[in-house]
Amino acid sequence: MVNETPHTCSATSSSKSDGGSSSGSESSKDSSRCSTPVLDADRHERLREKMRRRQDSGDKWFSLEFFPPRTANAAVNLISRFDRMGAGGPLFIDVTWHPAGDPGSDKETSSMIIANTAVNYCGLETILHMTCCNQTKDDITGHLQKAKRLGLKNIMALRGDPVGEEWEEEVDGFNHAVDLVKHIRNEFDDYFDICVAGYPKGHPEAESYEADLRHLKEKVFAGADFIITQLFFRSETFLKFMKDCQAIGITCPIIPGIFPIQGYHSLRQLVKLSKLEVPQEIKDVIEPIKDNDAAIRNYGVELAVSMCRELLDSGMVHGLHFYTLNREVATTEVLKRLGIWKEDPRRPLPWAVSAHPKRRVEDVRPIFWASRPKSYIYRTQEWDDFPNGRWGNSSSPAFGELKDYYLFYLKSKSPREELLKMWGEELTGEESVFEVFTCYITGEPNKNGYKVTCMPWNDDPLATETNLLKEQLEKVNRRGILTINSQPNINGKPSTDPVVGWGPSGGYVFQKAYLEFFTSSEIVTALLKVLKKYELRVNYHIVNVKGQNITNAPDLQPNAVTWGIFPGREIIQPTVVDPVSFLSWKDEAFALWIEQWAKLYEEESPSRMIIQYIHDNYYLVNLVDNDFPLENCLWQVVDDTFELLN
């Protein structure tokens, strides 16, 4: 955008006003919206267009393949992996389809739900695999409809492995991937981007390599948008395949599938399934070290890096697809060594944008869910639209109920035993709770020697930005101001700032200081006296579990606490303190004391009763310092409160 050349356009009529933006009708519809400026072209582009744009700009990319895990716990871990590997900037991820595992169901481990999570909760462009053999047309249509409903926009159309040895083609059935491609185009027109599989050595069941190429061409001509290949071991294999494809008129993108060898057994397994032959020179290296996992992985990384370099250097390859086997280390290492792992500290917005088409226009959220973005998306998933980047003209719609809590991705990543070590096998009083909060802030081990790396309100260690406030946070947590969310004030830092920056470059970001905490009613009483002095400089909302609510906000309007100013844009204000949502958040915040902490202990046990007491009697407080250009006064407010109590 920086080097954009001026373009000349002739205005047809002054009263004509339907935009004319280049990215189609949906984008021009948005062009005059007030509060939802389009931050990033990516948010509006189809996958095939993104691919084309990256190819045109010469910007190499990668993608990552995952399979659905078997257990709910493994799913929680996989999703953390999506978040971490998503940080490297894959163009997309894809999720395989396991016909035996009820892949279209609502189970937390189904292909459908894992892909849904990737799109909607992790904000990743996602391809859902789908196989067609041995399935009815209605089943397949049902799966596709569900995928569309969930916001999935890309399908990898596969035949799948036939069940039984003696498979026979069904008349009018789905016998080949091309039937699925045709079906998708017939029933869903151009809605989905469709990917198909290519076999650099020919499909093992094909009559010949040439016959297989002809099958591939059929799939493309039936409506596939691009091809991802089966794995291969030599770059020449792929490059020859690509030239052969082009020779018979296949012009769509062909993406090489890369398999970094990560272990002896996984290699054998994969080779067996794919009926590929491992080249002798690789076997010669691996066999002698087959029991040394680290050695094999190092070799696998070396091999993948050099093969990928050859592919990229050929000038014919623009993107690389990685078969991760749900593992992180080898693929990340390869990507970093190739220089295409792009961990960009800059974010389009201060929070992760959902990739669901319906939520594209979302550009403002309440600050309360800052550490629980998946919970926020889950609880607002029923909202029909986000006309102001949030909610409609009338009133904010209802948040999803707290029963939805039990959903796997709202659980803590850590098992009970670990949580007990962090948060205390036995609590002796409110002070032992204060200590847990303090250890989480400082990063120091607790009295039993364990580090507290998560809290019920925050599944991850302290954010870099919060580190700026560490010293003060430690002090106040020790004394029973149990902080769960905070941000410093920022008065116009560049949008490229590595810690607090977000949005396009050339902009400036701002914040009002924010502090949110649980505390006792004694402290609240003193705090209220102190807050009087600060008048409207500090806005506060104070509420207990019963909903008794004390505030000096003159009405129910939201207070913008994060905003950004950009070249050629309207103001973007992605984070607000919204009094109405605060009451929904309050229910969630108090429930976390019980659901995640109290329930670690036996009923009627003293530890459980301590947490229950806090839940029943403490207040949840949020404070905003409106005077963002001055020094944050919230610490002074807290100091004054402690002083008043002494």
Next chain:
Amino acid sequence: MVNETPHTCSATSSSKSDGGSSSGSESSKDSSRCSTPVLDADRHERLREKMRRRQDSGDKWFSLEFFPPRTANAAVNLISRFDRMGAGGPLFIDVTWHPAGDPGSDKETSSMIIANTAVNYCGLETILHMTCCNQTKDDITGHLQKAKRLGLKNIMALRGDPVGEEWEEEVDGFNHAVDLVKHIRNEFDDYFDICVAGYPKGHPEAESYEADLRHLKEKVFAGADFIITQLFFRSETFLKFMKDCQAIGITCPIIPGIFPIQGYHSLRQLVKLSKLEVPQEIKDVIEPIKDNDAAIRNYGVELAVSMCRELLDSGMVHGLHFYTLNREVATTEVLKRLGIWKEDPRRPLPWAVSAHPKRRVEDVRPIFWASRPKSYIYRTQEWDDFPNGRWGNSSSPAFGELKDYYLFYLKSKSPREELLKMWGEELTGEESVFEVFTCYITGEPNKNGYKVTCMPWNDDPLATETNLLKEQLEKVNRRGILTINSQPNINGKPSTDPVVGWGPSGGYVFQKAYLEFFTSSEIVTALLKVLKKYELRVNYHIVNVKGQNITNAPDLQPNAVTWGIFPGREIIQPTVVDPVSFLSWKDEAFALWIEQWAKLYEEESPSRMIIQYIHDNYYLVNLVDNDFPLENCLWQVVDDTFELLN
């Protein structure tokens, strides 16, 4: 708001979200909107509520009465007077009803249209008088419906003077003001606030003072909200009347009508019409000086000030109503001496807010019409709603056509002869046009010794804010960069700043530097070369009369150039550079060359041809410096351009 005490409210249910704001359903509907925070309680309050609030807070107020003028030119002047006297902060103005002058028509001098202009173009709370005798029910309903449609919300219900000497009551007709009050309440429920007239000395036609008080009580009990009295000459008259009203159970506000004596003849005229007797002590002073207008006015001011002081000191009077006779000086003088003229440099928004209920939510406008706000309101009056404070989710609606131009309030205030003196009886070339622009900026007389106090694009002398840029503006206008709109950059000045501040106190306001001008194609060519260096720091739109449009804006999104951050509020961004509206503005801006300037000269005359040449060949340019925290680079851009040309 600063001393607002905390209020406790019990949250009933977290999923309930319909606000709970105190000012009724319309207000709570707005409470969760994203981009249209309510700046000012006034914008949502009914007149009677404003009155009550001012009474409760002990904040004295005033209101002003005007009558519709006879000619269109007088109407243009009256509207300028509305703007100037509106600056003093009247609680409302009212416009009298002249049955003989077709008061409900669309004529530019009708009561209806003058009141419409006051509400919608001057942003003043307005009461429209309406009389009922000798009119049919249908006529009256028609007038009321029209008033409602135009956004008028307050009616002064009067009987009016019967036609002819021998007036007889009509059966089932409108014989008394009380009939009109009842009719309004029957047909329009509680939509209008209704005012009725009170007679401190009794109505001249009433049987007795007591009988007249009973009539007044009837009017109030039929649904009137408050009373404005006929003029009187002694404070005791009013205070006795008020006590008598209260004694018989009239509890609504009673506002004394104040008539500052401004001249001998107008006093006689008024006294004759109202059948009042002028006290001897006043006659004794006036008769000897009856030919000395200044002396009479000074005496009138003295008299009014001392009577108003007595009224206010009584503790019974909270507001004063002034019969201005469409004059400015005496009333303004009285108000200033009483200390209730409140010229508040602070504005709720940087532009005058229209008081039309439909436009309440409007909080953003294109910068182009900054000096022509009435034109902007006129050209957008057909827009159905302002869901984002401007326009809907789809695309900006069409601006009204330029033929509407000829409407009286879009004309220049100055007569042709004056314009010729300012802009030149005879132009000798483009340079003489440059000189006119330069003189307007500097305030120095032109070569014929006349000051240039207005331009086709700006009916008023240079704004205080623009004065900040005077030196640079002078330099560039001399060289053919003919500026018509500009603002300096502002990086977080207090919202109470007397020059650039707006909005509630405790906030901070910001601006991006802006410069808009006409210039030749030679300068544009050089400018474009220079602008390349500035990349996205400077956004530009350059267009000629044919609509050839050159821009570096990446899409059709608006660029916010004025915004404010306030305690407990979302960001407010009232002014934008909007590429779509720029093309509508362009038509208007180019048309002004011809309509206001070229047409001053004979057809085919050299002067006219010079303006026509500029109209046909110059470009309209706007520049925004996005880097608001740095020093404004737009002057550097212009300097570089001139240097390149040398």
